Amino acid sequence: MVAGEASNPRDVRGVSQLRKGVLEFCVLALLRDRPRYGVELLDALADTPVMATSQGTLYPLLSRLRRSGLADTFLTESASGPSRRYYELTDQGRQALEEFSGHWPGFRDAVDRFLDPGAES
Template structure:
């Protein structure tokens, strides 16, 4: 990664990360640590767990995700996150909007016009 890339990634994450999490939860409930591991696998989507849990709490407060507790054989009970109906609606809207936005950015970066 080049100097300055981390600032760009921070700005991009800020706008997209909550929707990436919603997409990860589409179809399956996930444990918070599983979400962190998947997002942090390449150090692009998540640079540390410190921002994940406040974001999950915000998504829950907004009614986009709900949580359930499940016993674990490897320690204390785990909190699992899943999409609500409002979460599915928000994800569908993001998917529609993202494609148009991504295509416009790609066109501009390739020297065309959005």
């Protein structure tokens, strides 16, 4: 790609659609070991650039996770400002993550077979 040239909008949309499809499970995975607050989740996702997202995407997703029973919240006092809302995995969220984790390798391998021209020989 030439410097300054815009990337193909279809490429951006494709990555965006992939991210939307797995972001919920990446967030659940981040909550697997310990509760986290929103900015902490944003930072952890940004550590992998393809998963970086915005507050405008993350907070509605967290609300959906809470409403669907996959995550719960609690407030904790913060020494550096207002109380922080932490999100934690529920038993139902842990089960959903385990189910996704069980399906993911087969799904990933199936897509890789389509993408690798030599895989179907």
